[in-house]
Amino acid sequence: MEEFHCMNHPDRAAVHQCSRCGKPLCDECYNPEMQTCRMYCNSLSTTTTTAPQPKNTFWQIVVALLAIVGALALLLAAICGAMIYSY
Structure with a gap:
């Protein structure tokens, strides 16, 4: 060894x-x-x-909400695109 x-x-x-x-x-x-x-x-x-910096919870909530809205918009675009190309 x-x-x-x-x-x-x-x-x-x-x-x-x-x-x-x-x-x-x-x-x-x-x-x-x-x-x-x-x-x-x-x-x-x-x-x-x-000292550790305190996290700003307001901006964490804003970022989380924007991520959810973005994911829903992407899902809606995928569903609409599938409906358009299926006809």
């Missing part, structure tokens, strides 16, 4: 895997609290922690 090596230290065996990017890591490169790599993903997760 092939042994995986740390992405930052090719001479060391990888004993962990970053939960964010999937890189194989040694003990020195792995952050057990965040379960990420210390050099790259750990700095990303601490700098990009923003």
